[in-house]
Amino acid sequence: MTVTSTDPPATNVPSTPEGPPDRPRRIRERRALSDLLFRGVARAGGTAVLAIMLLVGIFLTRDALPAWREAGLGFLTTQAWDPQGGDFGVAGVLVGTVLIGMVAISVAVPLAFGASLYISEYAPNRLKPLLVNLVDLMAAVPSVVYGIWGLFLLQPKILVVGEQGDGLPRWLATYFGWIPLFQVDDYDPRDPLASPTSLTASTFVAGLVVAMMVTPIIASIMREVFSQAPLGEREGAYALGATKWGMIRSVVLPFGRGGMVGGTMLGLGRALGETIGVYLVVSVVFVIQPHILQNGGGSISALIALRYAEDLGVGFAALMAAGLVLFGVTLIVNFGAGIIINRSRSGAASEV
Amino acid sequence: MTTEVRPAVTTEPAETTLPRATVEPAAPEARRTTGTTRRTDVFALLGAAASAVSLAAVLFTQLTPFDGVLGFVVVSYVLFLAFYALLVSLDESGPAVRDRLAGVVIHSLAFLMLLALVVVLVFTFVRGREALSHPNFYYEDMQAAGPLQPLDVGGVRHAMIGTLEQIGIALAITLPLGVIGAVFLSELPGPYSRFVRTIVEAMTALPSIVAGLFVYGTIILALGVPLSGLAGSIALSVMMLPIIIRAADVVIRLVPGSLREASLALGASQWRTIWHVVLPTARSGITTAVILGTARGIGETSPVLLTVGATAVTNLNPIDNPQMSLPLVTFQLVRTPSDTMIARGFGAAAVLMILVLFLFVLARLIGGRIPGQLSRGQRRRRAHASRRDARRFAARERARRALATQTDGIATTDSRELS
The missing domain is CATH 1.10.3720.10 (MetI-like)
Structure with a gap:
């Protein structure tokens, strides 16, 4: 920049013209016929999608009405499934669903956390795309494959092995049986003749299978937000002498907190709705079963898969109502996740 | 982008004084490694792993009534973490020890997840191998296959x-x-x-x-x-x-x-x-x-x-x-x-x-x-298309210029008349 020493030339101020003051012009869009057609088609497509989605909601509600009318609010508190006798409710399976979801989340979150931090911070650059693809592939593996893995490998070979039922559940029941959650009724782990079948087909095993399915979902969201942590702040932390873990704790984790919570909730939503993995592993009971290591558990989706062909009339309406309750729960969880992710600093730019 | 064009220097450059190398290097300078892994770290890892497995083995076979493969793995892992922290803390400060521990834990969690995926995939294929090796599995349906029929009947x-x-x-x-x-x-x-x-x-x-x-x-x-x-x-x-x-x-x-x-x-x-x-x-x-x-x-x-x-x-x-x-x-x-x-x-x-x-x-x-x-192929195709366009434009330009020289006289008279 050069500073001119001479005076600036005087500015000519135009005189205000006579007449009425200026007003903003009205801008009119004139669209071509093809544009109008396109907009029409796109609107129609959007409306069709909306109609399909609304139809699902409306029909579910309508078909569930007879059950609501018969059971009322008791539907949420009754622990039995006898639609012919007029005594039915989802209390048992709803608690089972939530317990399975909790087991799944408490296993999946640490795994997903470690895997996503590894991919975004520790993995060599050449390896990163491969690892990202592997996580995505893990999300694409069909749930029935995880189900048979749980049924034929995890349960008989790793968790409840042999005549004695050796494994993690037995160990937990032996040493932590005093915690109500890990208690197993009618089973004495110190009795060598005790049948290990009380430890199979439990909420815990089902939760582990579901954990395998939701881990990649949580991991991919966490990785996304971790990798968005700003470079400047990372380098700032290093420049102040932070170790790698110090940098992660002070920059990456605070930055990605919203994404972590949101991703966890999305995983939870998926875990709650999971059917086949649970249905293959668990034996469905309709009472509240708070002992996660004990044989028998349940989830709403497994209940539907189990009974859809047998229950007619009110029974079918009751299944619809159960499905609606499940949908409501996953909807709340998913919307909560969406809000948390969008509000957070990291999530605004990432898509879930 | 602005490119600065420097005027060519016509005068002779000022003489540069080169620092005189005092000692001639005996051999070409060895290239330094810029990697962050040091030999001590590797030794600490290996030592911790060896001692953890050995101690766990002693615990499981001699001292306690523990058994089970899963338990052995878990106990060795916990011991490994403890030994590793101890070894690193011998010559590093607190934050560095925490950093190493966190790194090890994160690596092992990622490995665990990868392992789970591999186990699921391999398990499916290993157990399915038996059926997959029968060609009829691919072109027959299950109509004739009862529970007692062998695998060479029926398919999917x-x-x-x-x-x-x-x-x-x-x-x-x-x-x-x-x-x-x-x-x-x-x-x-x-x-x-x-x-x-x-x-x-x-x-x-x-x-x-x-x-x-x-x-x-x-x-x-x-x-x-x-x-x-x-x-x-x-x-x-x-x-x-x-x-x-x-x-x-x-x-x-x-x-x-x-x-x-x-x-x-x-x-x-x-x-x-x-x-x-x-x-x-x-x-x-x-x-x-x-x-x-x-x-x-x-x-x-x-x-x-x-x-x-x-x-x-x-x-x-x-x-x-x-x-x-x-x-x-x-x-x-x-x-x-x-x-x-x-x-x-x-x-x-x-x-x-x-x-x-x-x-x-x-x-x-x-x-x-x-x-x-763009992918590499797409980029090549784009470059090709743009080269083609450039040739086309050049050809058109040449044609136009030829036309202009032909009709030059007419054009000038036209413009004169117009003005």
């Missing part, structure tokens, strides 16, 4: 045909609707499309079994459509549609606004802009969204469990009579007590996995790129 032809037909019909429904819906959401913003987006987002939360239950309740029980492949594909569509719309919407929104504005500024209408600029730019992303949605749909068991009706015979007609599908046949076969049936179930699961893997690799080959970022 009916399930493969059913899966392909059902996913085909589902794609025929979801692909146009999904792309139009995504274009609507991203290109015609407004309160209405915001409402549609909210509903679509809500529907991604729909558990797949509820989608199946909806189709079973309305289309099969109320409308009287028989249990068939068509009903199954409608259930799959209800489940896949929101997934595809949402993913495609995200990809279309990633198309740079400058591209769109450039097209509009050149006078293209909105429709032309979307057809010639937005959709081609987002094509790889949309393809990926569709393929991943398809992979998800192929693997879902619960919607088809309620709607396609399961059969052992091959049924080519998706509109009438029950069909079968791969996940469903897996699900049914592994629940039988017969060993050969279970082997067939694993075979079906392996076939399903191969299908999903194929789709996944296809999706990765086609897409997964940010819009605007």
Whole structure:
């Protein structure tokens, strides 16, 4: 920049013209016929999608009405499934669903956390795309494959092995049986003749299978937000002498907190709705079963898969109502996740 | 970009004084390694691992009544962490010890997850190997195969045909609707499309079994459509549609606004802009969204469990009579007590996995790129096209100049007359 020493030339101020003051012009869009057609088609497509989605909601509600009318609010508190006798409710399976979801989340979150931090911070650059693809592939593996893995490998070979039922559940029941959650009724782990079948087909095993399915979902969201942590702040932390873990704790984790919570909730939503993995592993009971290591558990989706062909009339309406309750729960969880992710600093730019 | 052109120096440069090297290096300087792993770290890791395993072995065999492989692994791991922390703390400060520990824990968690994936894949193929090695598994159906028949009778032809037909019909429904819906959401913003987006987002939360239950309740029980492949594909569509719309919407929104504005500024209408600029730019992303949605749909068991009706015979007609599908046949076969049936179930699961893997690799080959970022082949094609254009322009310019020299006289007289 050069500073001119001479005076600036005087500015000519135009005189205000006579007449009425200026007003903003009205801008009119004139669209071509093809544009109008396109907009029409796109609107129609959007409306069709909306109609399909609304139809699902409306029909579910309508078909569930007879059950609501018969059971009322008791539907949420009754622990039995006898639609012919007029005594039915989802209390048992709803608690089972939530317990399975909790087991799944408490296993999946640490795994997903470690895997996503590894991919975004520790993995060599050449390896990163491969690892990202592997996580995505893990999300694409069909749930029935995880189900048979749980049924034929995890349960008989790793968790409840042999005549004695050796494994993690037995160990937990032996040493932590005093915690109500890990208690197993009618089973004495110190009795060598005790049948290990009380430890199979439990909420815990089902939760582990579901954990395998939701881990990649949580991991991919966490990785996304971790990798968005700003470079400047990372380098700032290093420049102040932070170790790698110090940098992660002070920059990456605070930055990605919203994404972590949101991703966890999305995983939870998926875990709650999971059917086949649970249905293959668990034996469905309709009472509240708070002992996660004990044989028998349940989830709403497994209940539907189990009974859809047998229950007619009110029974079918009751299944619809159960499905609606499940949908409501996953909807709340998913919307909560969406809000948390969008509000957070990291999530605004990432898509879930 | 501005390039600074320096004037050529005509005067002689000032003489530079070179520092005199005092000692001649005996050998060429060795290149320093800039890696951050030191030998001590490796020694600490190996030492900690060795001592942890040994101590755990002593604990398990001599001192305590512990047993079990899982317990051994867990105990050794905990001991390993303790020993490693101890070894590192001998010559590092507190924060560095924590850093090393965190690194080790994160590495092992990632390894555990990878291991789980590998175990799931390998287990499926190993158990399915038995059925897959019989060629009849691919071209026979289960009509003649009872629980006692050996593996060289019966196969999953009916399930493969059913899966392909059902996913085909589902794609025929979801692909146009999904792309139009995504274009609507991203290109015609407004309160209405915001409402549609909210509903679509809500529907991604729909558990797949509820989608199946909806189709079973309305289309099969109320409308009287028989249990068939068509009903199954409608259930799959209800489940896949929101997934595809949402993913495609995200990809279309990633198309740079400058591209769109450039097209509009050149006078293209909105429709032309979307057809010639937005959709081609987002094509790889949309393809990926569709393929991943398809992979998800192929693997879902619960919607088809309620709607396609399961059969052992091959049924080519998706509109009438029950069909079968791969996940469903897996699900049914592994629940039988017969060993050969279970082997067939694993075979079906392996076939399903191969299908999903194929789709996944296809999706990765086609897409997964940010819009605007081109693959090598695309870049070469673009460069080729632009070279062709340059030649075309040059030829046209030459032709015009030749024409101008021919008609030069006329043109000048014309212009003189005009002025």
